[in-house]
Amino acid sequence: MSRIFSPEFFLLFASLLWGGTFVAIKLALNSVPPFFFIAIRFWIAGSVILILFRKSIFKKENLKKSIWFPSLLTAISVFIGYAFQTLGLVYTSATQSGFITGSYVIFVPILQIIFERKYPSFRTWVATFIVLTGLFFISQNDSSFAHLLTKIKFSLGDLLTLVSAFCFAVYMIQIDYFSKKVSETSFVSFQILFTGLLATIFCPIEFYYFPKSEAIRLDGYFWVGVIYTSIFATILTTKIQTRYQKTISPARAGILFSLEPVFSYLLAYLILGETLTAIGTFGSAFVLFGVLLSEMGKWNKRKD
Numbered sequence: 670m671s672r673i674f675s676p677e678f679f680l681l682f683a684s685l686l687w688g689g690t691f692v693a694i695k696l697a698l699n700s701v702p703p704f705f706f707i708a709i710r711f712w713i714a715g716s717v718i719l720i721l722f723r724k725s726i727f728k729k730e731n732l733k734k735s736i737w738f739p740s741l742l743t744a745i746s747v748f749i750g751y752a753f754q755t756l757g758l759v760y761t762s763a764t765q766s767g768f769i770t771g772s773y774v775i776f777v778p779i780l781q782i783i784f785e786r787k788y789p790s791f792r793t794w795v796a797t798f799i800v801l802t803g804l805f806f807i808s809q810n811d812s813s814f815a816h817l818l819t820k821i822k823f824s825l826g827d828l829l830t831l832v833s834a835f836c837f838a839v840y841m842i843q844i845d846y847f848s849k850k851v852s853e854t855s856f857v858s859f860q861i862l863f864t865g866l867l868a869t870i871f872c873p874i875e876f877y878y879f880p881k882s883e884a885i886r887l888d889g890y891f892w893v894g895v896i897y898t899s900i901f902a903t904i905l906t907t908k909i910q911t912r913y914q915k916t917i918s919p920a921r922a923g924i925l926f927s928l929e930p931v932f933s934y935l936l937a938y939l940i941l942g943e944t945l946t947a948i949g950t951f952g953s954a955f956v957l958f959g960v961l962l963s964e965m966g967k968w969n970k971r972k973d
Contacts, residue, residue, distance in 0.1 A: 676913035680925050683906040688932025689737065690902045691763035691770075692940050694755060697894030700886040703755040704871045709746070711865030713899040714845035719857045738861030739847040744838060747860070748867040750836035753829045761826025764943045767933025769830040771956065774927045775801045776838030784842060793921065796962040800927050803955025807930070810949035841914070841922065848915045857907050858905050928960055 697706055719726065719871045730736070758766050762936040775797055789797075808827055823831075848856060931953060937943040945953060 670788045676916045677925060679801050679909045679913045680917075681928060683909045684926050684929040685932045686902050686906050686924075687724040687929045688767060690898050690937055691758065691767045691933040692936045693894040693897045693902075694759050695763040695937075695941065696767075698755070700888050700891040702885070703759065704752065704868055704874075705885065706891075707751055707755055708865060708868035708872055710830060710895050710903065711861055711868055712901045713895060714903040715858075715865045717900065718861055718903060722854050722858055725854055728852060729809060735857050735861045735927055736851055739843075739851050743843045743847060743856075743871075744860045744867060746836050746840040746843060748864045749838060750833045751864070752868075752871070753836065755834035757826040757829035757833065759826065761824055761830065762943050763937040763941060764930075764934045764945065764949075765808065765824075767930035767937070768804055768952070768956070769827055769930075770837065771927040771930040772801065772804045772831060773834040773838040773841070774924050775833050777841055780838055782828050785846070789918070792962065793918075793924070796924055796959045798959075799962065800924060800956050800959035803952040803957075804930075806948050806955065807945070808952075810952075811922055812945050812946075812948060841926075844910060844914055850913050853908075853911050857904075857911050860906065861903060905949030905968025918960050924960055927941055927956060931957060940959040 694706065701709075754770060757769075761769075765770060778793060778797060781787040808823060812822075890949065921926065932945070935943065
C-alpha cells in the first residue's frame with residue numbers, strides 16, 4: 670500500500686465522514702426523535718448489507734455463535750454510544766458534541782491496560798493528555814478565561830455525550846480484538862443488523878417517555894441525515910474501521926480519530942453557522958497539536 674493510501678489515510682477519511690454526522694443528525698433531530706432516527710438509520714444500512722451480501726451472510730458457518738456473538742457485543746457498545754450521542758445532540762451543539770465525543774481517546778489506553786494488558790507508549794500518554802486538555806476547553810466554549818475556574822460547568826448534553834465517548838472507546842477495543850477472529854463481512858453485517866434491532870426495541874420506550882417524540886416529520890432534513898449516516902457514516906466507516914484499525918494500535922487509532930471533532934466544527938461552521946469562542950479555539954488548537962504529536966515518529970509501530 671502506498672504511503673498516501675495507508676491505513677492511517679483511510680481512518681482519517683472515516684473521521685471526516687463521522688465529523689459530518691453531527692451536522693446531519695442535528696438537523697434531522699428537528700424532524701424526528703433520537704431513537705427513531707437511530708432505528709431507521711441502521712435498518713437502512715442493514716437492508717443495504719442484506720442486498721449486497723445476502724449470499725454470504727446466512728451461510729451455515731456464519732450462523733455459529735462464534736460468529737454472531739462478537740457482533741452482538743460490539744453492537745451493544747456502539748448502540749449505547751450512538752444513543753447517548755444522539756440524545757446529547759438534543760441539548761448541545763454539533764460542535765460541542767463533536768469535540769466531547771473525541772474524548773474517547775482518553776479511555777482507550779486505560780481500557781487497553783485493563784482488558785489487554787497493553788501499555789501505550791509515553792508519547793501516546795502525553796498526546797492523550799494534551800487532547801484531553803483541549804477537550805476540556807472546548808466543553809467550556811460558552812465561558813471565558815477570566816471565569817474559567819469559577820464557572821466550570823457541563824450541560825446535560827455534554828454529560829450524555831461523555832457517556833457515549835466511553836462506549837465508543839469500549840467499541841474500539843472490541844474492534845481491535847474481534848476483527849482478527851471473525852470474517853470481516855459477517856462481523857460488519859451482523860453488527861449493523863443487531864444495532865438496528867436494539868434501536869427498534871427502544872423506540873416504544875422513547876415514544877412513551879418523551880412527548881415530543883409524537884412529532885415526526887419525514888422531511889428533507891430527515892432523509893438527507895438518515896441516508897448520509899446509514900450509507901456513508903455507518904456501512905462505509907464500519908468497513909474501513911474493521912479492515913484498517915487492526916493494522917495499528919488502538920491508542921494511536923483513537924488519537925487519529927480525534928480529528929473527527931475538528932471536521933465536525935468546520936462543517937458545523939459552514940452549514941449551521943456555529944462558532945467557537947476564544948477558549949474553544951484554544952482547546953481545538955490543543956486537540957490538533959495532540960493529534961500531530963501522536964503521528965510524529967514511529968513510537969507506536971504498526972502491527973504485522
